[in-house]
Amino acid sequence: MVFNRREIITIGLTVALCILAGILTNAGGNAIVTFVANAAALSMLASMVGAATEEIGNRLPPGPTGVLQSALGSMPELFVCIFSLRAGLVKVVQAALIGSILANSLLVLGLAILVGGIKHGRQRFDSEAPRMIASLMMLAVTALAIPTLAFELHTAASTHEEALSAACAILLLIVFTASIPFALRSDPERSPRHKSIQVDEPANQPVVVTEPADAGWPLWLSVVVLAVAAIGAGFVSEWFVRGLEPAIHAIGFSEAFAGIVVVAIAGNAVENVVGIQLAAKNKPDYAMSTILNSSLQISIGLIPVLVLVSFFLGGPVLTLVMPPLLIAALLLTTLTTAAIVNDGETIWLEGVALIGLYGIIAAAFWWG
Numbered sequence: 001m002v003f004n005r006r007e008i009i010t011i012g013l014t015v016a017l018c019i020l021a022g023i024l025t026n027a028g029g030n031a032i033v034t035f036v037a038n039a040a041a042l043s044m045l046a047s048m049v050g051a052a053t054e055e056i057g058n059r060l061p062p063g064p065t066g067v068l069q070s071a072l073g074s075m076p077e078l079f080v081c082i083f084s085l086r087a088g089l090v091k092v093v094q095a096a097l098i099g100s101i102l103a104n105s106l107l108v109l110g111l112a113i114l115v116g117g118i119k120h121g122r123q124r125f126d127s128e129a130p131r132m133i134a135s136l137m138m139l140a141v142t143a144l145a146i147p148t149l150a151f152e153l154h155t156a157a158s159t160h161e162e163a164l165s166a167a168c169a170i171l172l173l174i175v176f177t178a179s180i181p182f183a184l185r186s187d188p189e190r191s192p193r194h195k196s197i198q199v200d201e202p203a204n205q206p207v208v209v210t211e212p213a214d215a216g217w218p219l220w221l222s223v224v225v226l227a228v229a230a231i232g233a234g235f236v237s238e239w240f241v242r243g244l245e246p247a248i249h250a251i252g253f254s255e256a257f258a259g260i261v262v263v264a265i266a267g268n269a270v271e272n273v274v275g276i277q278l279a280a281k282n283k284p285d286y287a288m289s290t291i292l293n294s295s296l297q298i299s300i301g302l303i304p305v306l307v308l309v310s311f312f313l314g315g316p317v318l319t320l321v322m323p324p325l326l327i328a329a330l331l332l333t334t335l336t337t338a339a340i341v342n343d344g345e346t347i348w349l350e351g352v353a354l355i356g357l358y359g360i361i362a363a364a365f366w367w368g
Contacts, residue, residue: 007051010044010047010048010051011048013044014041014044014045014047014048014229014232017037017040017041017044018041018044018045018232018235018236020037020041021034021037021038021040021041021236021239022235022236022239024037024038025038025239025242025243031243031246031247031249031250032247032250032251034243034246034247035240035243035244035246035247038236038239038240038243039240039262039266041236041239042076042080042233042236042237042240042266043266045076045229045232045233045236046076046229046233046266047273048225048229049075049076049226049229049230049233050273050274051225052217052222052223052225052226052229053222053226055216055217055221055222056219056222056223056226075230075233076233076236076237076266077096077100077264077298077302078302078305078306079233079234079237079238080096080237080240080241080263080266081093081096081097081302081306082237082306082309082313083237083238083240083241084096084241084244084263085306085309085310085313085315085316085318086313086314086315087241087242087245087315088315088316089241089244089245089255090316090318091255091256091259092244092255092258092259092263093259093306093318094259094318094322094323094326095255095256095257095258095259095260095263095264095326095365096259096260096263096264097298097302097303097306098259098260098322098326098329098330099259099260099261099263099264100264100294100295100298101295101298101299101330101333102260102264102329102330102333102358102361103261103264103265103358104275104291104292104294104295104298105137105291105292105295105333105334105337105354106333106336106337106354106355106357106358106361107265107354107355107358108275108276108291109275109288109291109292109337109351109354110350110351110352110353110354110355110358111275111276111351111355112275112276112278112279112287112291112351113279113340113346113347113348113350113351113354114348114351114352114355115276115279115280115351116279116280116282116284116287116346116348116351117346117347117348117349117350117351118348119280119282120282121347122345122346122347123279123282123284123345123346123347124284124344124345125284125285125287125288125344125345125346126285126344127341127342127343127344129182129288129289129292130288130292130341130342130344131338131341131342132179132182133292133293133295133296134292134334134337134338134341134342136175136179136296136299136300137295137296137299137334137337137338138334138338139172139175139300140172140296140299140300140303141299141327141330141331141334143168143171143172143300143320144168144299144303144320144322144327144330145327145331146164146168146320147161147164147165147168147319147320147321148320148321148322148323148324148327150164150321151321152324161319161320161321162311162317162319164319164320165307165317165318165319165320165321166307166308166311168304168307168320169303169304169305169307169308169320170304170308172299172300172301172303172304173300173301173304173305175300176297176300176301176304179296179300240266244258244263253366254365254366254367256323256365257362257365257366257367260361260362260365261362261365274290275287275290275291275294278290284346288341292337292341303320306318307319307320325364325365329361329364332357332361333357333361336353336354336357337354340353340354
């Protein structure tokens with residue numbers, strides 16, 4: 001059998017939720033129920049994308065695996081943001097993009113550290129890549145802060161926010177392109193193609209040998225599942241955005257809170273699940289690579305791409321002039337995450353601290 005029982009149940013539930021979401025959206029059902037159904041369907045599709053990319057990534061080392069999972073895992077969020085921009089929900093998109101970084105760097109990373117720490121104790125990982133990601137994240141924070149400061153301080157550039165945002169976006173994409181070779185570099189000994197076992201020689205000297213790891217899904221099946229899930233995510237993302245505004249008014253929370261918490265978590269279900277699972281399996285290098293690369297790709301990849309794409313969507317342009325509190329929250333998140341991953345080891349209490357900081361920031365945006 002190609003799929004195990006759990007995977008069959010997951011696929012069946014995903015299909016059922018997608019059908020339910022489509023029926024409720026097109027029939028004009030209750031706003032809250034429709035929104036929840038769409039969010040659940042989007043999350044399940046994102047998890048299917050994550051499962052397929054994980055199967056593909058099982059043939060790769062930690063660096064390429066993290067890049068692949070975080071890049072393909074961002075597809076549902078990309079669709080949501082594009083449809084939201086076409087609907088004129090610029091504030092929701094800005095909040096969702098920053099919220100995705102906050103959710104990955106604080107909530108998801110915190111849960112991964114907490115689960116891994118409780119199950120395995122102190123977890124150690126190669127800190128070189130996380131430190132480089134932290135440095136590039138500081139660049140991203142600066143690129144987001146400069147247009148905001150120029151606008152708030154009423155400088156000469158404040159009347160050219162679209163042009164300044166486009167210039168920052170292009171420069172960020174150049175840095176992103178330059179960072180890809182570093183992200184793909186990884187220690188071949190950490191490749192998941194092989195798993196280590198220990199045998200004893202006659203002299204009772206332990207020798208480590210390798211044997212091929214479990215094959216998992218065939219490559220063709222992983223590609224098919226990935227393609228189908230991505231297409232489904234495109235449809236569900238449109239339904240999700242159509243039900244977003246009615247749900248916001250029905251529930252009563254602000255657009256900022258909806259973007260930072262609801263849209264961000266629903267659109268990043270891949271990292272929410274995969275990163276925590278990797279930590280629970282005592283694979284902290286893979287967990288760090290997946291979670292931190294996701295935050296990095298959003299900040300220096302997805303955000304600048306959406307800024308440039310917004311010029312051609314026919315709606316309002318997405319600029320990098322954002323509420324100062326969003327920038328301050330992003331800066332605090334980047335500094336805190338860098339401090340925790342800098343030493344190459346984590347304990348469960350650091351995970352609790354990250355989750356607590358995420359809760360504090362989310363509470364600050366409850367009213368807008």
